[in-house]
Amino acid sequence: MSDRLILHVAVPAPLFGTFDYLPPREVDPALLQPGVRLLVPFGRGKRCGVLLQADTRTELADARLKRAGPPLDDAPLLQTGDLELLRWAARYYQHPLGEVIAGALPVRLRKGKPPVHDRPEGYRLTEEGRNALAAANPRAPRQQAVLQALAPCPDGLGRTQIYAAVGECAAILRTLAGKGWIVPCHPSPAAPADPGGDAPPPLYPEQQAAVDRVLAVGPAYGAFLLDGVTGSGKTEVYLTLARRMLEQGRQVLVLVPEIGLTPQLMRRFLRRLGGQVALLHSGLNEGQRERAWMAARNGEARVVLGTRSAVFTPLPELGLIIVDEEHDLSFKQQEGFRYSARDLAVMRARLSECPVLLGSATPSLESLHNVDAGRYHRLHLARRAGAAGMPRLQLVDLRAAPLRGGLAPPLIRKVEETLEAGEQVMLFLNRRGYAPVVICHACGWTSRCPRCDANMTLHLGSQLLWCHHCGHQRRLPPACPECGGADLRPLGQGTERLEGLLGDLFPRAPIARIDRDTTRRKGALGQLLDGVRNQRYRLLLGTQMLAKGHHFPNVTLVGILDVDQGLFSADYRAAERMAQLITQVAGRAGRAQKAGQVLIQTHHPEHPLLQTLIHEGYHAFAEQALGERRETRLPPYSHQALLRAEAVQPELAERFLEAASAAARPLVPAQTVEILGPVPAPMARRAGHHRAHLLLQATERASLHALLTPWIQCLAGLDAARRVRWSIDVDPQEMY
Ligand code: ADP
Numbered sequence: 001m002s003d004r005l006i007l008h009v010a011v012p013a014p015l016f017g018t019f020d021y022l023p024p025r026e027v028d029p030a031l032l033q034p035g036v037r038l039l040v041p042f043g044r045g046k047r048c049g050v051l052l053q054a055d056t057r058t059e060l061a062d063a064r065l066k067r068a069g070p071p072l073d074d075a076p077l078l079q080t081g082d083l084e085l086l087r088w089a090a091r092y093y094q095h096p097l098g099e100v101i102a103g104a105l106p107v108r109l110r111k112g113k114p115p116v117h118d119r120p121e122g123y124r125l126t127e128e129g130r131n132a133l134a135a136a137n138p139r140a141p142r143q144q145a146v147l148q149a150l151a152p153c154p155d156g157l158g159r160t161q162i163y164a165a166v167g168e169c170a171a172i173l174r175t176l177a178g179k180g181w182i183v184p185c186h187p188s189p190a191a192p193a194d195p196g197g198d199a200p201p202p203l204y205p206e207q208q209a210a211v212d213r214v215l216a217v218g219p220a221y222g223a224f225l226l227d228g229v230t231g232s233g234k235t236e237v238y239l240t241l242a243r244r245m246l247e248q249g250r251q252v253l254v255l256v257p258e259i260g261l262t263p264q265l266m267r268r269f270l271r272r273l274g275g276q277v278a279l280l281h282s283g284l285n286e287g288q289r290e291r292a293w294m295a296a297r298n299g300e301a302r303v304v305l306g307t308r309s310a311v312f313t314p315l316p317e318l319g320l321i322i323v324d325e326e327h328d329l330s331f332k333q334q335e336g337f338r339y340s341a342r343d344l345a346v347m348r349a350r351l352s353e354c355p356v357l358l359g360s361a362t363p364s365l366e367s368l369h370n371v372d373a374g375r376y377h378r379l380h381l382a383r384r385a386g387a388a389g390m391p392r393l394q395l396v397d398l399r400a401a402p403l404r405g406g407l408a409p410p411l412i413r414k415v416e417e418t419l420e421a422g423e424q425v426m427l428f429l430n431r432r433g434y435a436p437v438v439i440c441h442a443c444g445w446t447s448r449c450p451r452c453d454a455n456m457t458l459h460l461g462s463q464l465l466w467c468h469h470c471g472h473q474r475r476l477p478p479a480c481p482e483c484g485g486a487d488l489r490p491l492g493q494g495t496e497r498l499e500g501l502l503g504d505l506f507p508r509a510p511i512a513r514i515d516r517d518t519t520r521r522k523g524a525l526g527q528l529l530d531g532v533r534n535q536r537y538r539l540l541l542g543t544q545m546l547a548k549g550h551h552f553p554n555v556t557l558v559g560i561l562d563v564d565q566g567l568f569s570a571d572y573r574a575a576e577r578m579a580q581l582i583t584q585v586a587g588r589a590g591r592a593q594k595a596g597q598v599l600i601q602t603h604h605p606e607h608p609l610l611q612t613l614i615h616e617g618y619h620a621f622a623e624q625a626l627g628e629r630r631e632t633r634l635p636p637y638s639h640q641a642l643l644r645a646e647a648v649q650p651e652l653a654e655r656f657l658e659a660a661s662a663a664a665r666p667l668v669p670a671q672t673v674e675i676l677g678p679v680p681a682p683m684a685r686r687a688g689h690h691r692a693h694l695l696l697q698a699t700e701r702a703s704l705h706a707l708l709t710p711w712i713q714c715l716a717g718l719d720a721a722r723r724v725r726w727s728i729d730v731d732p733q734e735m736y
Pocket residue numbers: 201202203204207228229230231232233234235236237385386
């Protein structure tokens with residue numbers, strides 16, 4: 001072998017391993033640094049890969065070595081530390097490295113385009129604008145809000161940041177610019193935070209202790225669970241820590257479940273930390289995403305606030321990672337590269353030698369277990385900040401109760417009293433649409449989805465039957481497709497139907513319905529939430545979207561219409577989810593000076609889970625649930641990987657899984673990994689495919705992973721793999 005240079009490149013392709021190339025001709029080898037992009041020949045075309053390493057080793061014969069194109073970047077887009085995290089993630093979750101790396105890049109960069117260099121367009125306040133703000137015109141509240149948002153930022157704010165602060169307002173920006181109150185500018189992402197903006201409240205002792213504890217690890221790894229009831233001031237802890245990190249010249253990464261659902265949190269960060277915050281979430285267009293990403297990578301943005309995929313944002317001076325609502329399921333990607341952003345955040349902190357803070361009012365059983373095992377330090381905020389007390393929880397027995405609109409008499413009375421008192425009510429039903437199924441009263445036909453083992457939900461407003469699992473839609477037939485009978489009846493109820501029923505029951509209370517159907521239009525959610533805050537709506541009705549982080553001071557009654565689904569599910573995690581949901585929804589009640597009350601409707605008031613939760617709280621429940629998991633050796637007391645397969649013919653999926661199971665056995669030393677199945681998936685048919693899975697479970701994570709790497713690589717070579725779609729899910733959160 002000569003000592004010529006060989007480039008090891010990660011190429012986006014569903015293949016494991018990296019690909020070797022000769023360096024481009026006439027290129028300064030100093031430019032060939034890990035983390036730069038290169039166009040490389042691949043198959044019959046070219047692909048944009050990322051250079052991982054350059055050395056002299058290769059197993060390829062000379063004739064098979066092709067030459068890479070010149071580097072597309074003068075300096076690496078990704079630093080060594082970023083690549084290390086991505087490699088770790090690819091290995092841990094058994095996903096092709098080239099796809100993992102490509103997925104971490106903004107779309108245009110992934111395709112080999114040059115990075116954008118212009119800064120985000122934005123606006124700043126003029127002198128006249130300042131005067132107009134001081135003059136305060138109450139008849140133009142949204143104009144005032146825009147001026148207010150700009151006031152603390154002399155260098156201006158980007159359009160997305162303005163939208164984040166006051167909602168979509170393109171027309172208002174045009175009006176204000178027309179008046180000369182604001183002018184377009186290139187806001188600096190590194191603009192100083194507003195010193196006089198929102199004055200932070202002095203921290204109470206437990207909050208201060210939490211802050212001190214995290215700062216005390218210094219620039220070193222440490223994992224913390226900030227375990228604090230809703231309204232206990234966790235966000236204040238985040239903000240204080242972020243501010244301290246900025247003062248020390250470090251960057252901060254904040255991960256949140258779904259930004260669109262938590263505009264209040266976003267606003268607080270922007271108000272407190274000003275133009276230093278870059279947002280990264282799915283609501284941005286590709287250009288905006290890329291600018292935020294580049295600003296983070298260039299060190300201009302000092303705080304990145306983003307959803308799941310933001311965990312991969314390059315941050316050269318990372319000093320702290322915060323994961324808010326760490327228990328939330330949306331941190332786990334459920335398709336393709338199935339990673340957990342929460343778990344990767346912890347690994348990233350370890351690799352970057354910085355602290356990571358996981359916050360929740362309802363910590364996941366995994367995290368509580370990590371505290372018990374000494375891997376995380378628990379920081380506890382036991383009471384609500386300020387004057388608010390904890391809400392009272394109470395069960396309402398649905399058995400034999402005369403229901404009106406799905407509400408039992410005690411709940412109806414409470415709603416009336418609360419509305420009388422001028423306070424707001426929140427009702428929670430985790431089912432959107434009008435009714436979950438339509439049935440023919442003459443022949444019993446039901447609205448099954450032709451492609452899934454599921455019913456199609458009736459959406460009356462749009463006259464549709466709609467499968468929530470595969471998206472299949474058809475118009476609501478005027479008569480039964482089986483017998484032609486005209487008596488088609490909706491069974492059960494969703495939020496759409498409940499909205500109508502509540503309108504009849506409480507005719508004087510304007511209703512805000514918040515679910516995916518009413519918030520699909522851009523800006524719709526913001527308008528509904530504004531209307532709730534300014535008391536235009538008295539009754540709030542919603543799905544689990546309502547459980548997330550909103551702060552409605554005047555809501556003093558929460559009703560949970562139906563908790564029974566979660567009590568009797570085949571999924572062993574359902575109880576944990578239900579307890580988290582109840583506790584989170586309850587946390588929306590009575591957050592200001594007024595005490596809150598929560599009524600939970602159930603047919604099983606004696607159920608031990610509900611009893612523990614109501615009388616002893618979430619942590620008592622969690623302890624009990626962890627005890628059960630330990631006895632049954634379920635996660636977190638064991639580790640799982642799920643091999644899923646689907647095919648048009650049912651026997652193909654089974655056959656592949658049988659072959660996979662046979663291939664695994666010789667790789668498992670002395671029963672360290674249990675291989676369970678194959679069994680049909682809980683929804684055995686979905687979108688026309690038959691689905692089954694094989695579950696691997698081990699007491700030691702290391703034994704599971706020792707098996708996974710050689711096993712997954714041999715699966716692709718199995719004959720039976722050719723006619724199925726298969727995927728591996730490490731640490732699965734859902735069995736679907
Ligand atoms: P969490 O994130 O735990 O739900 P927040 O940080 O949103 O809690 O705090 C809840 C409310 O209490 C907010 O209105 C916040 O401004 C207020 N708050 C938080 N910490 C303090 C404090 N130390 N003193 C006074 N008010 C506080």
